[in-house]
Every structure is written in C-alpha cells, then in structure tokens.
Amino acid sequence: MANLSETSGGHSMPARQGRLVRFWRRNGAGYMFLLPWLIGFFGLTLGPALASLYLSFTNYDLLRPPQWTGLDNIKYALFNDVKLRHSLSVTFQYVIFGVPMRLAVALGLAMILDRSVRGVGFYRAAFYLPSLLGASVAISVMWRQLFGAEGLINTLLFLATGWQGPSWISHPDYALWTLIALNVWQFGSPMIIFLAGLRQIPEDLYEAASMDGASGWRQFRKITLPLLAPVIFFNLVLQTIEAFKAFTQAYIISGGQGWPADSTLFYSLYLYIEAFANFRMGYASLLAWILLLIIGAFTALAFWTSKYWVYYEDESR
Incomplete structure (x- = not known):
C-alpha cells in the first residue's frame, strides 16, 4: 500500500506540472499583458487600502511607529468630532444641491445641441471645455477672483x-454656493453622455406624438425622460x-482651511487637514474608510431605487 501511494503520488506530481504547463501555454500571454495591472x-490599490484599514485603528503621525x-478613533469620530459632523453637513449640501442642478443644466443643453444647428460641433467642444479645466488650480483661482469683493x-x-x-x-452664507456654481459650470461631461443617449431615441416616437397632438413638454415627460x-x-x-x-476647488478657494467659518469645509478637505496639517494619519485613514462607506451607501441606494424609475428596453414587462 505504501509503495502504491508513493507511486500514485509520484505520478500525480508530473501530471500537475503538465496541467500547469498546458494552462500557461494557453493563458500565459494574457496574464503577461495583465501583469502591469x-x-x-x-501594489498601489489593494495593499495601501489594507494598510489604511490597519492604520485607522492606530495613532500614527508619520514620525513614530503606529x-x-x-x-x-471610531468613538472620537462618532461622539466628539464636531468638525467631522460639520464637514458632512457641508458635503451633503454640496451633493444634494449641486448634482441635480448640474445634471439639469447638462440635460437642457444636450437637448438644444441635439437639434441640427449650425456650428454644433464647435458648441459641443466649447461646452465640454469647463469639464476639462474646472478642477484645475488655475480655474479655482480665477473663480476666487470672479466672486471677490471687487x-x-x-x-x-x-x-x-x-x-x-x-x-x-468670503461670506459664510454665500461661499458654498459659489462652489456649487463652479460645480454646475462643469456640465460638459454629463452633457456629452446625455447627448449620446438622446441620439438613441427613435425620431418616430416624437413624430407619432406630434401627430397625436402631444405638446413639447408632454413629449419630454412621456418619451424623453423614460x-x-x-x-x-x-x-x-x-x-x-x-x-x-x-477637493481642489475647496482647497484653493478657501485657502486650504475651509474658511469662512468652515462654510466650505468639504469632507475630503477635512480629511486632508487631519492627515497633512495635524499629522493624524491614523484618524485620517478612518475618515477615508468612512467616506468609502458613505459613497457605497449612496450608490447602493441609487441602484435599489433604480428599479422603480429606470427602464431598459431589453427588460420583459
């Protein structure tokens, strides 16, 4: 029995090696192309993410070991960190007001550009330009000058x-709205996506609706939006x-501190201050994971609610 097991084990090793050789011959080239990714x-995504998860349970200042x-850190964030709650409030206001306004402007301009107007290519490029430049330092500085006292x-x-x-x-009541205006101004990217979607809607539907006497607003509600x-x-x-x-806009416009009166203290800016101004890397790592959970929760909520208002043509109803 011992000799038989040794023999079978001896045969299994070359068999496994043969399978590995055949697998590598079939898939080796693909894995070599995937190797940089x-x-x-x-090395650059999963490793640092796991390291930050560990650091979030430590006191780490970059100078001494964690x-x-x-x-x-969790207890402090939940019960004692007033600035954290304030930064969440500012960020939620920015998201709740800025995102719908940006999408509304993008959709409106996409519907205008969807028509056959002269120079439409130029207008598309011109309207898309703010999305390329809006997050830059130069545009943030220009925005600060535009909305200054003079x-x-x-x-x-x-x-x-x-x-x-x-x-x-520089006014606490208006500073956040200037950043929301800057966010709305960067409508180019969603506008291009809306324009591509509008091109996929058959013109026959609008023609049939017009023959039935449907107004433009009714066509928009019953055809375009669904x-x-x-x-x-x-x-x-x-x-x-x-x-x-x-982050960039709030950092440049507020001088990196969220002024005036923390009215522009975005969550990402507060995370940066904790990490690189206060050198509380452990707590900043926790803030990064909290932001990940918040974004994940909002994304999951959007996917859950989508079944009530998103229609796909290939769905059987």
Whole structure:
C-alpha cells in the first residue's frame, strides 16, 4: 500500500506540472499583458487600502511607529468630532444641491445641441471645455477672483443695478454656493453622455406624438425622460461619487482651511487637514474608510431605487 501511494503520488506530481504547463501555454500571454495591472492593483490599490484599514485603528503621525488604539478613533469620530459632523453637513449640501442642478443644466443643453444647428460641433467642444479645466488650480483661482469683493460678478451687478455686492467667496452664507456654481459650470461631461443617449431615441416616437397632438413638454415627460432614464441613472451615480470626492476647488478657494467659518469645509478637505496639517494619519485613514462607506451607501441606494424609475428596453414587462 505504501509503495502504491508513493507511486500514485509520484505520478500525480508530473501530471500537475503538465496541467500547469498546458494552462500557461494557453493563458500565459494574457496574464503577461495583465501583469502591469495586477502589479498596480495589488501594489498601489489593494495593499495601501489594507494598510489604511490597519492604520485607522492606530495613532500614527508619520514620525513614530503606529500605536494600536483599538476603537478610540471610531468613538472620537462618532461622539466628539464636531468638525467631522460639520464637514458632512457641508458635503451633503454640496451633493444634494449641486448634482441635480448640474445634471439639469447638462440635460437642457444636450437637448438644444441635439437639434441640427449650425456650428454644433464647435458648441459641443466649447461646452465640454469647463469639464476639462474646472478642477484645475488655475480655474479655482480665477473663480476666487470672479466672486471677490471687487471681482467681475460684483462689477457687472453694479453696472446693471447700481448695487455693490459682498465678497461672495468670503461670506459664510454665500461661499458654498459659489462652489456649487463652479460645480454646475462643469456640465460638459454629463452633457456629452446625455447627448449620446438622446441620439438613441427613435425620431418616430416624437413624430407619432406630434401627430397625436402631444405638446413639447408632454413629449419630454412621456418619451424623453423614460427612454433616457438609464443614462440619467448613470450620470447620477457618477456625478454623486465625484461630488463626494470634491477637493481642489475647496482647497484653493478657501485657502486650504475651509474658511469662512468652515462654510466650505468639504469632507475630503477635512480629511486632508487631519492627515497633512495635524499629522493624524491614523484618524485620517478612518475618515477615508468612512467616506468609502458613505459613497457605497449612496450608490447602493441609487441602484435599489433604480428599479422603480429606470427602464431598459431589453427588460420583459
């Protein structure tokens, strides 16, 4: 029996090696092409993510080794961190007001550009340009100048009405709305996606609706919105995630501190301050995981509600 098992084991080893050789011959080239992505995923994404998960349970300041503190960071975040709650409030306002307004402007302009107008290619490129530049430092600096006390916005208001407006960017009641306006101005990316979706709606439906006497508004509600629902859903999820991660605009316009009176203290900006200004890397790692959970919850909620309002043509009803 012993000799038989040794013999079978001896035969199984070459058999396994043969299967590995055949597997590598069939798939080796594909895995070699995937190797840069695999190295990047495990070395630059999964590895740091797991490291930050460990650090979120520690006290770490970059200068000394991490000290395990258990649930202390979580308790502080839940019960003692007033600035965390304030940054969440500011970020939720930015998302709740900014994303729908951005999508509404993008859809409206996409419907205008969907018509056969002269120079439509130029207009598409011009309207898409803010999405390419909107998150840059230069645009944020320009935005701060536009809404300053002596900026272009107040100059135009004074010339039109004789009223001298405040420094919008430095007033706690208006500073956040200037950032929301900047977010809405970057409508180019969702506009292009809406435009592609509008091109997929058959013109026959609009012609039939017009023959039945349907008004333009009724056609929009009964034809455009239902058939464009998957595209709206895609843009909604994508823009919501991007809004939660907004950082550059708030950092530049607020001087990196969320002023005035923390009215522009976005969650990502607060995370940055905790990590690189206060050197609380352990707590900042926890904040990063909280942001991941918040984005995941909003995305899951969007997918759950989509079954009530998103229509796909290949669905059997």
